[in-house]
Amino acid sequence: MRTETIFEPHSILLAEDSAQDAELIIEALAESQLSHWVTRVKDGVEALEYLRCEGQYVQRRAGHPAVVLLDIKMPRMDGLEVLQSMRSSPKLKLVPVVMLTSSREKQDLIRSYELGSNAYLVKPVKFTEFVMAVQQLAAFWTQLNTLPLDGCIKP
Amino acid sequence: MSELKTILLAEDNPQDAELILNALIDSRLANQVTHVKDGVEALEYLRCEGKYLNRRVDHPAVVVLDIKMPRMDGIDTLRAIRSDPALKLIPVVMLTSSREEQDLIRCNELGSNAYVVKPMRFGDFVEAVKQLGVFWAILNAPPPPR
Numbered sequence: 001m002r003t004e005t006i007f008e009p010h011s012i013l014l015a016e017d018s019a020q021d022a023e024l025i026i027e028a029l030a031e032s033q034l035s036h037w038v039t040r041v042k043d044g045v046e047a048l049e050y051l052r053c054e055g056q057y058v059q060r061r062a063g064h065p066a067v068v069l070l071d072i073k074m075p076r077m078d079g080l081e082v083l084q085s086m087r088s089s090p091k092l093k094l095v096p097v098v099m100l101t102s103s104r105e106k107q108d109l110i111r112s113y114e115l116g117s118n119a120y121l122v123k124p125v126k127f128t129e130f131v132m133a134v135q136q137l138a139a140f141w142t143q144l145n146t147l148p149l150d151g152c153i154k155p
Numbered sequence: 156m157s158e159l160k161t162i163l164l165a166e167d168n169p170q171d172a173e174l175i176l177n178a179l180i181d182s183r184l185a186n187q188v189t190h191v192k193d194g195v196e197a198l199e200y201l202r203c204e205g206k207y208l209n210r211r212v213d214h215p216a217v218v219v220l221d222i223k224m225p226r227m228d229g230i231d232t233l234r235a236i237r238s239d240p241a242l243k244l245i246p247v248v249m250l251t252s253s254r255e256e257q258d259l260i261r262c263n264e265l266g267s268n269a270y271v272v273k274p275m276r277f278g279d280f281v282e283a284v285k286q287l288g289v290f291w292a293i294l295n296a297p298p299p300p301r
Contacts, residue, residue: 094260104296109296109299110298110299113298114244116266118269119246119268119269119291119295120295120297121296122296136294137290137294140269140287141269143286144269144271144283144287145271146254148256148260148263
């Protein structure tokens with residue numbers, strides 16, 4: 001059985017509209033030697049363009065990230081809509097998605113799992129906890145979680 | 156941080172189970188782990204049936220499933236969880252020695268949340284279990300009870 005999904009095993013797509021949060025997340029990943037594997041986009045429209053190699057990403061090397069980190073509240077298209085769109089696409093439905101959000105709303109949590117997000121992280125309020133959470137998240141999704149091997153691009 | 160959440164571990168191999176439980180003790184998660192030996196018992200636990208008839212009804216934060224188990228394997232257990240309206244949103248992580256592409260894709264398609272291959276080296280295995288425990292029992296927000 002072959003999968004249509006081809007992965008770049010270390011890369012991370014971060015969809016985050018808050019410049020401050022994005023900077024903090026990328027700095028945390030830098031400490032894990034992962035920052036050069038991160039692509040940051042500012043909203044859901046751009047996230048889908050990246051994943052589909054469209055728009056400004058038409059020339060990028062095709063290959064799906066090991067994990068997509070989605071903020072929920074974003075302009076143009078929010079994280080839940082991106083998730084929904086990914087899960088209904090044959091090429092993107094197996095790409096791991098972690099919601100990384102400040103929303104503790106029960107509705108968002110249930111909706112995310114119903115739509116098929118792999119995990120849901122509430123951004124810790126305290127700086128050091130936020131940094132640790134991002135590093136542990138990245139370690140799990142870029143090192144431990146196994147992606148379909150026959151579709152992997154060697155890093 | 157938030158309160159410790161429970162883990163359901165389905166693992167038939169006593170050696171692996173001991174290693175996993177010990178690694179979780181080191182991560183201060185052990186008192187929250189229930190260990191069952193196959194898929195039938197895992198479903199009994201989740202549905203509060205059989206010997207789990209009297210347990211407090213609350214879902215674990217994560218179900219960790221071995222694939223090869225007697226009576227009911229991890230893939231059948233995953234399928235049963237995903238097709239049960241009361242259980243379908245519970246996070247499920249496959250923890251298996253199978254590197255078979257077919258198992259991996261099957262689990263993905265059935266809706267496992269993650270798939271971890273047991274590392275061969277003892278130290279790596281322990282480290283992997285700790286990371287798994289920290290992510291799924293501490294960091295991840297499980298679906299709220301209905």
